[in-house]
Amino acid sequence: GEDVEQSLFLSVREGDSSVINCTYTDSSSTYLYWYKQEPGAGLQLLTYIFSNMDMKQDQRLTVLLNKKDKHLSLRIADTQTGDSAIYFCAESYDYKLSFGAGTTVTVRA
Amino acid sequence: DAGVIQSPRHEVTEMGQEVTLRCKPISGHNSLFWYRQTMMRGLELLIYFNNNVPIDDSGMPEDRFSAKMPNASFSTLKIQPSEPRDSAVYFCASSSGTGATNEKLFFGSGTQLSVL
Numbered sequence: 001g002e003d004v005e006q007s008l009f010l011s012v013r014e015g016d017s018s019v020i021n022c023t024y025t026d027s028s029s030t031y032l033y034w035y036k037q038e039p040g041a042g043l044q045l046l047t048y049i050f051s052n053m054d055m056k057q058d059q060r061l062t063v064l065l066n067k068k069d070k071h072l073s074l075r076i077a078d079t080q081t082g083d084s085a086i087y088f089c090a091e092s093y094d095y096k097l098s099f100g101a102g103t104t105v106t107v108r109a
Numbered sequence: 110d111a112g113v114i115q116s117p118r119h120e121v122t123e124m125g126q127e128v129t130l131r132c133k134p135i136s137g138h139n140s141l142f143w144y145r146q147t148m149m150r151g152l153e154l155l156i157y158f159n160n161n162v163p164i165d166d167s168g169m170p171e172d173r174f175s176a177k178m179p180n181a182s183f184s185t186l187k188i189q190p191s192e193p194r195d196s197a198v199y200f201c202a203s204s205s206g207t208g209a210t211n212e213k214l215f216f217g218s219g220t221q222l223s224v225l
Binding site: 033035040041042043044045048088095096097099100101102 | 113140151152154157159164165200202206213214215216217218219
């Protein structure tokens with residue numbers, strides 16, 4: 001099967017950078033994704049990276065991919081209170097997405 | 110675009126009752142997914158439809174669960190009879206992917222199901 005692992009919790013001070021890490025198992029995954037879930041809502045696609053890329057930047061978000069180690073990270077610069085949410089890493093295989101357990105990010109003043 | 114629409118948002122029922130969850134995918138999307146989210150098991154894929162046809166139902170827990178997609182704009186997930194362990198948030202998601210392309214899933218707001 002496909003396993004995606006993430007740390008469960010991250011606490012960060014407002015204005016600092018957040019780094020959320022993820023490891024995946026399927027080396028044939030074409031795309032890797034980061035989704036955000038706010039309380040009481042569904043998952044929202046934040047960003048994604050193609051497997052032949054090392055890095056992708058999108059405003060405050062930076063995705064780093066180490067394909068050799070099957071490690072994916074999401075960096076949020078200048079973290080704001082609105083960034084408090086659960087962040088899910090996901091890998092694609094066939095038509096499916098396999099999600100990690102999610103990292104709960106808490107932003108403190 | 111209204112996004113993926115699910116109903117009801119909350120459902121409280123008693124054990125043994127039938128529960129029907131509904132989903133309207135984004136217009137033009139040809140793939141539809143039902144997921145279940147619990148604290149213990151995280152997000153689990155229950156069933157995947159492509160062009161209204163069930164492609165993979167290997168995640169459906171047992172025969173008490175059934176899903177249909179009678180047309181491109183509507184899908185249901187039915188639990189009969191419901192049990193307390195079915196309590197979870199059920200998400201519907203749709204995409205325009207075909208498996209060979211970038212699967213960007215768009216999720217509904219979910220149905221919070223509580224079976225007493």
